[in-house]
Amino acid sequence: MATTGQSVPQGHAAIPPQNDDPRTDAATRRRRASPWRILKPVQGQIRFAMAISAGSALFGLAVMVLLMGVVQRLLEAPDQVPWPWFAGVALCTVGAYVARLGAFNQAHYAAFRLERILREGLAGRLARVSLGYVETQGAGALAKVIHDDVKALHVFVADSTPLYARAYVTPVVTLVLLVALDLRLALVALAVLALGYGILTRAQRRRRDMVRAYNAAREKVSAAVVEYVQAMPVVRNFDSGKMSFGRYQAALDGYLAVMLDWYRAAGFPARFSWLVLSPMPTLTLVLGAGLWLTALGDLAPARWLGVLLLCTGMAESMMPMMMLRHMIEKVALSVARIEEVMAAPELDAGQGGAPAADPAAPALSFEGVTFSYGPDLAPALHEISFEVARGSVTALVGPSGAGKTTVARLIPRFWDVDAGRIALGGTDIRAMSTDALLQQVAFVFQESFLFADTIAANIRIGRPGASEAEVIAAARAAQAHGFIEALPQGYDTPVGERGVFLSGGQRQRIAIARALLQNRPILVLDEATAFADPENEAELIAALSALMRGRTVIMVAHRLATIRDADQILVFDRGRIAERGRHAELVAQGGLYARLWNNYETAQNWSLGGARSPAAVPNEEVA
């Protein structure tokens, strides 16, 4: 027996769609994304699935008509089995569910294929956009787009598309059949449907505002919970219980108010239309009307039966649409985010190779570089000009936010400059191909990143062709050989996801070994020692010394003591170079650098509670 439709579980009419994603719906506001557009790569298969699904719906309706035929035959000749009709019923039943499952399967395979295609496309895109884009978006957020947002499409692509076909085909064909069977009863069924939908529309009237209020309230609760939970040690130590719990409670109250408001506004119509659109009222009214017409002798039992079999199909196949609408709104957010990443501008890579060997040109030069992070933001760098001689060490110092790190990140083209140019050996970096640029420069960042692979493989990323001896030599120079050898599997030890099995200093030394193996003439260090634990610091510093030997170095530094002997110190202040020179000169000048140096020295000599009078302590010294 074919069913009239495999509906999605019908949700609560009064409850808005949930948007669990704390990321705002800014993406949708920017561009109303249609989920249908994203189906393009698998369009053919989806259309096929929808066609089969429509076929299944038609089979289902055919079963109803044939059942009516069976009864009609039996009424005419009660002693004869109406074989053709009955066989038709069996056949169409099988046809309906086979087609239904077939459509379901096709849509799923298409969905799986689409997921892969989109993920590959996104990953490929990220390999070509500017690293600045990756950094501003955040690696985690981009990973979420590639994995979670693409996954979120599944419900729409795999489950909804066949239902869509059914939701359009069934009501139309049903109505035609009903009218053909008996116009009066068809009108009764239609009237109930119209009444239900009329009320439902009223329930949906303020929907958009409601959804917005709902999502905002939810987000507030979510933020309050995160704050409350993350800060629990602080909450317990400082907050006697009122403040943070109060904010959590206030967020809950806000949410409750929105929900109650929702029920007040939409509760009755939603509840009422739900009742009207359920099969029972239609069935009862068609039975009553049919009984009346039968009493008048104006209705054949078989036709009445046909109407009874078909009349609930319209509402039933359309109800999932209400659910689908919620679903599609939710999916649209994911689609918008996917499309946004796909539309991220690619870095126009130059075609040029390595810079021409111009021995006169400086290794690196900034020429009147101005740069800002966004069109409406104040420039982060104003007309910065400096040159770095081959084999020299240049230190970038200054208060936080002065532009040091921006300078370091413009060299590998995380972003492109707004004005001026950056040249390597006299060649504009924008004229070089990405590969050529990167073959000139090695980077060691504040936080070193390791891949979930073996230690050897992580070092070898620097130069895939390197021999084992070269890898070991690099590790030795980076002061990493000792601890690597001590590991159970030595160089073949897996470092765990993002290097979790190693300490910060150990990870950093592996990153330095990687850079050593790369053996590139220019080295950019961005606070390479910032997060090292003190026990490892000595080794880390020895590793850095090995790395810097014989290279042109540009380093961002906070510990001013380490750069006392730098060839050139550039002191940044609010996006400009305020002072430049060597340590001794700058200290003598008595300007910004002198002040920074003075602060630094004072901080270095501070000892906690220096002004206190010592207390007597009874603990015995332990051996």
Next chain:
Amino acid sequence: MQTLAKEPRADRPARRGATSFATTFRQLAESVGPEDAPGLRRTLAGLIAAAALQGFGLAAIAPLFTAAAVGEIRRALLWFAAMAALMAAASALRWWAQGFDFDGRMVRATWRLRGRLGAKLREIPLEQLQDKRAGELNAMVLGNVDENLLYALTVLNLVFTAIVTPLCAALGIVLFDWRLGLLLLLIFPAIVPLYRWRRPALGRGKRILGAAHQEASADVLEYTQGLAILRAAGRAGEKAERLSQTFRKLEAIQVFGHRKGAKPNIIVASVVELGLVAVLGVGVWLVVQGELHPAALGAVFVIVVRLSEPLSTFILYTAMLEVMEAALERIGALLAIRPLSQRAPEVMPRTHDIRFDDVSFSYAQAEVPTIRAFSAVLPERSLTALVGPSGCGKTTLTRLLLRHFDPQQGAVTIGGVDLRQIPAERLNSLVSVVFQDVYLFNDTVEANIRMGRPEATEAEVRAAAQAAQCLGFIERLPQGWQTPLGEIGGRLSGGERQRISIARALLKDAPIVVLDEPTAALDTESELAVQRALDALVARKTVIVIAHRLSTIVGADQILVIEDGALAQAGRHEALLAAGGRYARMWAAQGAVKHWTVAR
């Protein structure tokens, strides 16, 4: 909704659907609380009764239609009246029962439950709280309460309609024609064993798919995080190729899992649908035998078509039910966590010297103890520094003092009183902590400082801010003291944030101060100001400081050198240097670093 249905927790063991029902109800009743549990019970009874009435109402179609077809209009009218009455009663009952949702009682119940869960979070041992990631808890408290309780009645209503209604309709048909009724009774329950047969496979498939997704997700994150390195190494394309392989593998697993599920789907559908066709076939045979009126058979068609619809989605509903059960279980588990026990009698210490007495402690999942037979005395108003390699147990010692957990052996005392005898609120009032990671709340600057002591006067708040070197930058903020930190928190430097947290501790003025590496990861300029703020904070207090940079603690009254959770050395800086042990080696290593420059 459907996402939920498709992804119940993969980690849940398969359970018998029948036995879990009572459990689910009990948990649901617990979740809505004693205020609404009776109402909920009545509501569920109402929904079941409505489903039953609907079933009997449907069964009434058979005699009604038969009577009409043979021209017995009067009898048909009677049946119609009965049927309409049953349907109306079913609708009215359901309308009434759904009032639990629509009158906002359910929303209020979840609101209350969340309040309860929030209050619970404040008293469960922090060790257990910090085991779980904040996100998971967030999902638990927020997401689950919502999706599980707000949808509970909707889902249960659907399940009742899928089970109770067909059952009652079949029973009704038994009264009308026992042979057809019995056949229907055989077909409808057949879905239950079919469902049980499918369920372990569904769970298995979901687990495999879940694992594949997890792997892909980790690979994607590694790719995006490592993109800078990969690009710098010129190997982004290659890694992208590897990522592609992961995606292809995921697709293969998805397709494989779906194929495996497709065959049983066909079998289940065949059994149910062909079974119903067979019942109709028997009906036709009965008609031909002259034992059943054709019109009666037609009416049975109508009823069966009506019933097969909810049946075909039955499995989907049970999956949703399963998600709900899992969430209720987690809520119940959270509510069942006991707070750390309070020993009688309650005592409030009068002095504030701290003593660790032969303390040993291991974390719940750890194989080796983190703290081993640790004893130390910290006299009132002394400054004690804890030093040692990372992971040696320094932070665990301070957490023991804050009673984030209790030691398995030994005791920690303040003023001679075991921490377990001090009420939690009072203990918190005795100790201030300045953490390395500063947490500022989404409130104004003033509120963030004032939370240290809500009843403080404006002058006191100001004085604390001044002593913590905050006054200057606070007054430069756009709205001064009233600037909300939620919007601006990111724009404050690490040092400024740290100084606000110190002002908070200053205002609280607790006799004991714990400093957990408060100057790590600050830039030089901030460091200077933070140092001044700290000097103000530690005056006249019993202080414990964890320090990496040894030069900052040379003035400590005692330095405790900790190695592998045990006390290795103790004494003043000079004495320890003279002793020439572990501390002296650490000091020498840090001295060398201090003099390193970039010169070659």
